[in-house]
Amino acid sequence: MRDYLRRLPVFAGDLPSFDPAAAPPQPHTLFVEWLMAAVDAGVREPHAMTLSTAGPHARVLILKNVGESGWQFAAHAASPKGQELARDSAVALTFYWSLQGRQIRVRGHAHPEPAATSAADFLARPEGSRAEASLGCQSRPLTDRATLDRAVTEAGRRIAADPAFVVPEWTLYTVAAEEVEFWQADKQRKHTRLRYTRGPGGWTRTLLWP
Numbered sequence: 001m002r003d004y005l006r007r008l009p010v011f012a013g014d015l016p017s018f019d020p021a022a023a024p025p026q027p028h029t030l031f032v033e034w035l036m037a038a039v040d041a042g043v044r045e046p047h048a049m050t051l052s053t054a055g056p057h058a059r060v061l062i063l064k065n066v067g068e069s070g071w072q073f074a075a076h077a078a079s080p081k082g083q084e085l086a087r088d089s090a091v092a093l094t095f096y097w098s099l100q101g102r103q104i105r106v107r108g109h110a111h112p113e114p115a116a117t118s119a120a121d122f123l124a125r126p127e128g129s130r131a132e133a134s135l136g137c138q139s140r141p142l143t144d145r146a147t148l149d150r151a152v153t154e155a156g157r158r159i160a161a162d163p164a165f166v167v168p169e170w171t172l173y174t175v176a177a178e179e180v181e182f183w184q185a186d187k188q189r190k191h192t193r194l195r196y197t198r199g200p201g202g203w204t205r206t207l208l209w210p
């Protein structure tokens with residue numbers, strides 16, 4: 001297996017350029033530039049990211065929004081990740097877009113948004129997703145698929161009968177970033193790394209050794 005893995009290519013294909021000297025002052029601006037470039041390059045699900053919590057545990061989630069206040073994701077507060085976040089809000093987010101050899105790492109704290117904002121996020125989900133999210137059993141042991149099918153059907157009926165129904169535990173979290181690192185692969189392994197660090201006076205940018 002070791003030889004097989006060693007022969008697998010890394011950073012194959014054309015890689016985009018990245019000039020850190022031209023990077024914008026705010027990391028979310030560069031993040032959006034890279035996200036759009038990933039979409040244009042044909043990266044599938046570029047808005048899928050790994051959320052690491054202090055467990056340590058890590059799992060993939062969908063990015064719901066990004067802006068000056070931070071990176072947002074949504075989850076059921078009673079899920080393992082929700083319980084971990086209630087205990088310790090320190091998180092890391094990792095994006096990896098292999099087509100472009102790009103990685104983005106975000107470190108910060110995840111804060112729950114007010115109930116009304118979380119409810120609006122829940123109501124914007126398609127009916128099937130709302131039904132699934134209302135089960136509230138995520139990551140618990142499941143006896144069999146038939147039990148899941150019954151629960152989803154029942155939840156679907158409930159949502160259809162009351163389209164304004166909101167799961168009270170549904171939570172939109174905002175990760176207020178303290179550090180954001182942009183990593184661009186280079187075929188000669190002279191990778192480019194630019195780290196943004198938040199300080200009292202705003203963001204500072206630092207180049208890092210690869």
Ligand SMILES: Cc1cc2nc3c(=O)[nH]c(=O)nc-3n(C[C@H](O)[C@H](O)[C@H](O)COP(=O)(O)O)c2cc1C
Pocket residue numbers: 045048057058059060061062074075076079080081082138139
């Ligand atoms: C591409 C992808 C997107 C996902 N998006 C979400 C999501 O937005 N919210 C969510 O709760 N789980 C999502 N999941 C499932 C999570 O990875 C995870 O299995 C689930 O949230 C349970 O995690 P926990 O036990 O740590 O709470 C996604 C999985 C994948 C592969």
